Amino acid sequence: MLKEDCASELKVHLAKSLPLPSSVNRPRIDLIVFVINLHSKYSLQNTEESLRHVDASFFLGKVCFLATGAGRESHCSIHRHTVVKLAHTYQSPLLYCDLEVEAFRATMAQRLVRMLQVCAGHVPGVSALNLLSLLRSSEGPSLEDM
Amino acid sequence: MDSYDASESTPRQSTSSRPEDYFIGATFLQKRLESVRKQTSFVPTPPRRKIPHCSLLQEDVDLQKVAFLLHKQWTLYSLTPLYKFSYSNLKEYSRLLNAFIVAEKQKGLAVEVGEDFNIKVIFSTLLGIKGTQRDPEAFLVQILSKSQLPSENRESKVLWTGWFCCIFGDSLLETVSEDFTCLPLFLANGTESNTAIIGTWFQKTFDCYFSPLAINAFNLSWMAAMWTACKMDHYVATTEFLWSVPCSPQSLDISYAIHPEDAKALWDSVHKTPGEVTQEEVDLFMDCLYSHFHRHFKIHLSATRLVRVSTSVASAHTDGKIKILCHKYLIGVLAYLTELAIFQIE
16 A cells, blocks of 8 residues: 555554554554455454444444455355445445455555545545445445345 | 535435335346345355254165265365256266277376276266255266176276265256256266366266365354264264464464364254254354364464364365265265355356
8 A cells, every 4th residue: 555656645554453552652543444364263353353442433434344365265264244244233344355466455555545535534525424325325235134 | 514525425325225126126037136146256154054964864775875975085076067968878878988988098198007998987876865856866977997807706996986966956956947957066086087087078978067166164164063963873083173274384284183072062052943053153163162272272273274174974175075974964964065066056
């Protein structure tokens, strides 16, 4: 993501789990991306644990889930419905990307940077909440059977 | 800014309500599209599944006849429906396949010194390996080597065995027409070269397609739970799991063996509804094993990949290898595998 061109300064903070230590002074967080590895149930458990530490105001469009590893189906230990249900429970968008493939990674980076710009308020006329309702309506029908 | 957002969001809401109306008046084609869309590259696990029990095995299955299916390692493939296959032409097929194999081997594709080219191919039906009456009959293909010496002991050695079956394949049977025979599960035991040659012949003759059936960790954990749930009179093997830890330079394997009665006791404490297995129960069963291991070794097994499951009923490997140990639950094991095969075809 840092390779992408962006008008303002872009900082990425990586963490294995939340909560982040509160002793450090850090800039405002605009977007939280939870990366779930579909090959590992531990990754899902970790994410669920971390979600509890996120302030409710973030769920208005500033949180998104990224599921990786869907390409190698034989290695998957988590069913797709589990992550879809998780994203649905937290009212946040779910993106799929095989982070091991270079091309997909680059595309996803572009998409995330764009989302970040919206969440940080740098795109005039579109807010994070707006973006959320936009992304949600395209997934509507498939969630009927949840 | 706020009023602008509100006016932006309302048109979105109205467009999202229209697809809802669309689905209420769904026609058959739309229903089919719906079901196709739901099936992604993952197995659509129904939340509940029946535990295989011994009454499923038909009465006319002769234990002697199926005994050779047990205790052998089979490699799994999924197979698309066979076009214009007829059970009455089995002798004809034997002859054709025999000629094909001999021709292929003489082409020099499989050159082995001292290989006996006197082979015999036999097609035979396996009675009773089916779930419902609608399922087509299973059939078996064997390659036997004829001994070259014309002496009294004419024992033919089985070089290769393969069998085709379909257990509870209703979802597939409904979608194909009369000319096709649906036998989505193919199990092979023998050398790879023979499997490839026979696969080629079937693909050419019946316009079908084989593809290897891999079993992912999700399905392996379901199998572990279902097979532990089976009631057994006596246990012939310990319950064993094998995990592969992805790390460089070489992957590490972790093996965890439990006494089968302990595993059954654990399952019984987790299991709530009789006759059914739910996703939560499977997850809880596996989580108990993971947390027990973590407590002792401080390793998170849930971050690794389940590669092999071995119980007294059967053992399965993620590469698509299976060994069935108990004849009582043969049909039950095959039913689950058929489901995976059908899913892979679709």
